[in-house]
Amino acid sequence: xxxxxxSTVDHAQGGAQVAGVSPRYAAADHSSVLEAASILxxxxxxxxxxxxxYGLAVDAANALAVARVYAVKGRPRFNPLIxxxxxxxxxxxEVQFTELAQRLAQAFWPGPLTLVLPRRPDSCVCDLASAGxxxxxxxxxxxxxxxxxxxxxGGPLAAPSxxxxxxxxxxxxxxxxxxFPAGVDMILDGGACQYGLESTVLAVSDEVARLLRPGxxxxxxxxxxxxxMQAAAEAESASPSSPGQLASHYAPRAPMRLNxxxxxxxxVLLGFGAIxxxxxxxxxxxxxxxxxxxxxxxxALDSRGAARICVAPIPERGLGEAINDRLRRAAxxxx
Ligand code: TXA
Ligand code: MG
Numbered sequence: 001x002x003x004x005x006x007s008t009v010d011h012a013q014g015g016a017q018v019a020g021v022s023p024r025y026a027a028a029d030h031s032s033v034l035e036a037a038s039i040l041x042x043x044x045x046x047x048x049x050x051x052x053x054y055g056l057a058v059d060a061a062n063a064l065a066v067a068r069v070y071a072v073k074g075r076p077r078f079n080p081l082i083x084x085x086x087x088x089x090x091x092x093x094e095v096q097f098t099e100l101a102q103r104l105a106q107a108f109w110p111g112p113l114t115l116v117l118p119r120r121p122d123s124c125v126c127d128l129a130s131a132g133x134x135x136x137x138x139x140x141x142x143x144x145x146x147x148x149x150x151x152x153x154g155g156p157l158a159a160p161s162x163x164x165x166x167x168x169x170x171x172x173x174x175x176x177x178x179x180f181p182a183g184v185d186m187i188l189d190g191g192a193c194q195y196g197l198e199s200t201v202l203a204v205s206d207e208v209a210r211l212l213r214p215g216x217x218x219x220x221x222x223x224x225x226x227x228x229m230q231a232a233a234e235a236e237s238a239s240p241s242s243p244g245q246l247a248s249h250y251a252p253r254a255p256m257r258l259n260x261x262x263x264x265x266x267x268v269l270l271g272f273g274a275i276x277x278x279x280x281x282x283x284x285x286x287x288x289x290x291x292x293x294x295x296x297x298x299x300a301l302d303s304r305g306a307a308r309i310c311v312a313p314i315p316e317r318g319l320g321e322a323i324n325d326r327l328r329r330a331a332x333x334x335x
Contacts, residue, residue: 020182023047025173028145028190037152039185045069047162047176049190051143052112052199052216053169054176055084055159056184063126063292066158070128070322071288072183074165077325078291080131081158082114082199083138086150091115091138094123094156100226101204107225110142112199112216129158131326132295139199145190161198171196202229252302252309256331258324260310268306270297275312278304287319294323298330 026032028049036046036057043065046057056073058065060083070078085091088105095117097105104115119125119136130136138156141147150157161169162176162184170176173189180187200215200222209226211219223229263269263278271277273285279297281290301309311327314320 022182023177023180023184024186025177026186026188028188030148032186032188033145033148034152036149036186036188037154040065040149040153040157043068044185045072045183046149047170047173047180047184047187048146048149048159049143049173049188049193050084050112050141050146050159051194052141052197053171053193053195054162054173055082055146055157056162056176057084057149057157057159059153060129060156060158061124061126063128064288066126066128067288067291067319068183069158069160070291071319072180073160073163075322076165077322078128078131078294079160080133080137081129081160082201083125083129083136084146084150084157084159085138085140086147087140090150090156091140094120094125095136095138096120098204098206100207100209103225104202104204104209104222105140108217108222109140110147112139112141112195112197113222114139114199114201114213114215116201116203116212125156125158126292127295127299128292132298135203137201143190143194145188149188169198202226251330251334252298254302254306254309256327257308257310258327258331259313261312263310264308266307267310268301268304268308270301270309270311272312272314277312281312281314281323287315287317287323290314291319291323294326 039046040059043062045068047054048057056069058069101115101117114137116135116137119134125136163170164179167179171193173187176187195216198215200217201213203210203212210230269277271280272290279301281293281297314323316324
């Protein structure tokens with residue numbers, strides 16, 4: 001039986017690209033996985049079980065698809081997403097492994113360990129998926145359905161937990177369906193998740209691992225392989241975060257001025273809608289397109305060497321809230 005078959009919900013108010021069609025709900029088998037892979041190839045959203053919690057998967061290389069994930073989750077800011085890959089070889093195409101990272105991957109992959117590593121310059125993952133950071137969080141999940149989906153899709157999948165922002169993570173397909181009566185293209189039902197707790201997130205730099213998020217793999221298990229680790233709080237105070245919780249959130253070199261109608265002398269203007277600017281986030285005023293272009297546009301303007309970057313007003317609705325949150329962080333006084 002399909003869940004929410006007749007529930008066509010109009011989410012227009014919540015954000016730009018949220019379709020009003022209820023998700024296709026299917027028991028996870030190889031043929032429904034192939035269908036999900038083809039949805040992902042065309043930029044769609046597919047919820048899929050993992051061994052930790054259900055994830056809301058999209059093509060990690062497709063910035064518009066990633067923007068749709070932020071929109072349907074109703075995330076008020078762009079938290080970087082975990083990039084799911086088949087194995088360490090696939091991860092090594094996107095990030096630079098250290099020796100310690102290799103040991104950790106060998107010990108815990110496939111499984112609920114996420115490694116934050118420097119992004120490779122030739123990584124196919126779009127900037128929006130990592131919220132403009134120079135690092136990517138990668139993990140090779142062990143759930144057979146997610147592994148089958150990764151193999152069928154043939155590339156990295158960005159997948160946050162498949163819940164609306166502020167809700168708890170889903171551990172059954174019914175939880176996903178309850179959170180998303182619309183906006184998700186397909187839900188693969190693979191039963192309840194084994195761990196029911198998100199993956200452990202570790203930042204690995206040189207030969208030191210820092211625990212960013214406790215999760216399904218315990219500190220004791222990790223320390224047996226990685227040696228003593230800093231906890232998130234210790235790591236945080238060792239390198240205090242600049243505007244935003246993540247120390248390394250991208251901010252342009254140039255100072256920024258928001259809500260600008262025109263550029264002052266020495267400024268370059270990031271446009272939106274009717275305000276064309278030197279570079280536009282979206283000439284048509286589409287917030288999903290603006291989100292998809294945000295980080296690349298900031299980098300492009302910064303590379304012009306102007307004294308200041310000013311930004312046209314962005315409406316505070318739908319994805320505009322996250323775009324404005326990100327812009328305010330980038331514009332906040334620097335320590
Ligand atoms: O178990 C899991 O990890 C699940 C399943 C679906 O795989 N996914 C998940 O994703 O929990 P999400 O988006 O709900 O959480 C991602 C976490 C956030 O805490 C985020 O800040 C962190 O990973 N993260 C992602 N990229 C990062 C980066 N480059 N640097 C630091 N933290 C990062
Ligand atoms: Mg989550």
